[in-house]
Amino acid sequence: MAGEQLALTVLMGVLLVGVAAFLTRIEDWRSYASPAGGGTVGESGYGHREKPGGVLRWLTTVDHKDIGLLYGAFALIALAVGGLAVVVMRLELTTPASNIVSPQFYNALLTSHGITMLFLFGTPILAAFGNYFIPLLIGADDMAFPRINAIAFWLLPPGALLIWAGFLIPGIAPSQASWTLYAPLSVEQAHFGTDLMLLGLHLTGVSATMGAINFIVTIFTERGDDVSWANLDIFSWTMLTQSGIIIFAFPLLGSALIMLLLDRNLGTMFFAVEGGNPILWQHLFWFFGHPEVYILVLPPMGLISYIIPRFSGRKLFGFKFVVYSTLAIGVLSFGVWAHHMFATGIDPRLRASFMAVSLAIAIPSAVKTFNWITTMWNGRIRLNTPMLFSIGFVANFIIGGVTGVFLAAIPVNLILTDTYYVVGHFHYVIMGAIAFAVFAGIYYWFPIFTGRMYQRTLGKWHFWLSMVGTNVTFFAMILLGYVEMPRRYATYDAITVGPLDVITLLHQAATVGALILLVGQLVFVWNVLQSWLDGPKVTDGDPWDLKDDGLFTREFAWHEDRLTAADGGEPQNDGVRADGGTPETSSD
Ligand code: HEM
Ligand SMILES: [Cu+2]
16 A cells, blocks of 8 residues: 555656646747637637548547537446446345445445546536537637637546546555545545545546636637627526536635545545544535536526427527526525535534525526426427427426425434435436436437437437436435435345335335336437437438527527538638627527
8 A cells, every 4th residue: 555655656746747847848838828719709710620530630629519529428438337337236236135246346336426427427518518519609619718628628538547547457446435525434444546536536626627717718708799698598608607616616626635635645634533623524525515516407407498498489488587596506506515414413503594595595496497387388399309308307307406405404304314315316306307408408409419310219218218217216215215224335134224125125116217227328329329320411400490480599500501511511601600690590
């Protein structure tokens, strides 16, 4: 162990010296600023039309659309990794005793699943949509800082390798500290995988922060002349708010991670039981952690608010209120973190105020829900795949939100905390809502980023398998919480709180649900790959018939342009549209 730590220290030292050497070599900083950086729309000097071919193109690209696709591919691979980890866990839980993997390995899978899904799938997949579509939606020719954009993406693969190092490198024990990394466990468990994971997490945090700065600057400074704050589309609004939250939340996580690394390796005592304070970790972690859940949910809410009107044949009901509630959530999300700590023995007066703010934050979420429902009310609903996933989002989000409100009530929380009820709650939101919105977005924009159409029947199969799988799995977990099955256990044969036969049955139901989900995602993978390579080419500039309802938008106008461009390549009048836009586009 000491040898490994020494090796790590030397490695980090070499890295620092290398960075310093590199920096001193740079004489002209300005030559490192991108030609488009800070410029105005349309003056971009570098050539999208001169991309190199093959792998080199993907390694060197600074085009926002390419980077969006890179983010998307990366995030979907992470989704597969995290998903397979959880299938093993669910199979392990079909019987009360240990049957497939050791409890230690189960804990490692649990840790990796949580971290992978939140940091390697959740945040990156939203950056994928943001990168590809925000410049198109706001009439910019690229992100404000294209090269920083590329750097932000390329920090992720090394981050992922560090996070997964415990599984990939023989001899390095994977972390078992769980995604919340609670001290003193996370300080005292010696697994070297934890140190590498902390470094990897740090990289993903730097990446997210760079991305957020880029989104904020892009939306503030690169909007086309006819895109004002009043007609900025709802997806960009949610990405803007999300980026604002990231700027305050992720650097804090970074600091906390470094403190934990110091505690683990250099003998500091920030979180030590004697001389430090393990509860300090929880405060720091959740001051990041609760905003993080809104970092993950706001852009999906934006996607849903964007898609539902298109297939209801009308504009989003109460557009302004959806924007205001987004901003309200952004602010309030920093005032509720201690609802994750009700059982830690913090001052009861503090507890009560955190309960109050937590109940209050449900209000803007409910406002949005009513807006979505009212948008659909008496609308001309078209039940295609993106719309099905959007409606599924609303249904699942209601269950996820209401269980959250229950958990925010202190008396209920003290009974249900650390049970499967909590796991059910947040999976209804994260899988049932966030992942559903991601799927809705992928299907909705599939014609744009692939130029082809997906197989509609398979899309519907994907939806129904996901909807049934999600509800079987996570409703069973809510019931498991009521019979007081504690979370994070690899075995439950020694459980004394609830009736073992009921617990076993519910666990088996959850496993069946997870397998249904797995089949659904296999259908998705097949559909995407097959359609991308071989699907029917989209020749219609308006594949969703949005013009009929006056709901045609900029990104499809761009797509239409591209189709009509003589050589089928980049649109010839790119700059013209970016400056002038088209009169018939609507923005909500
Ligand atoms: C509608 C407003 C919401 C309220 C009032 C709420 C409330 C709560 C409360 C009180 C807990 C702590 C339960 C415990 O550990 O005892 C919790 C846990 C959690 N919530 Fe929510 N929640 C809400 C929405 C969301 C959303 C939108 C997400 C995801 C995007 C989310 C993700 C989570 C996660 C990940 C945890 C578990 C963290 C952990 O201990 O591992 N919640 N929620
Ligand atoms: Cu929270």
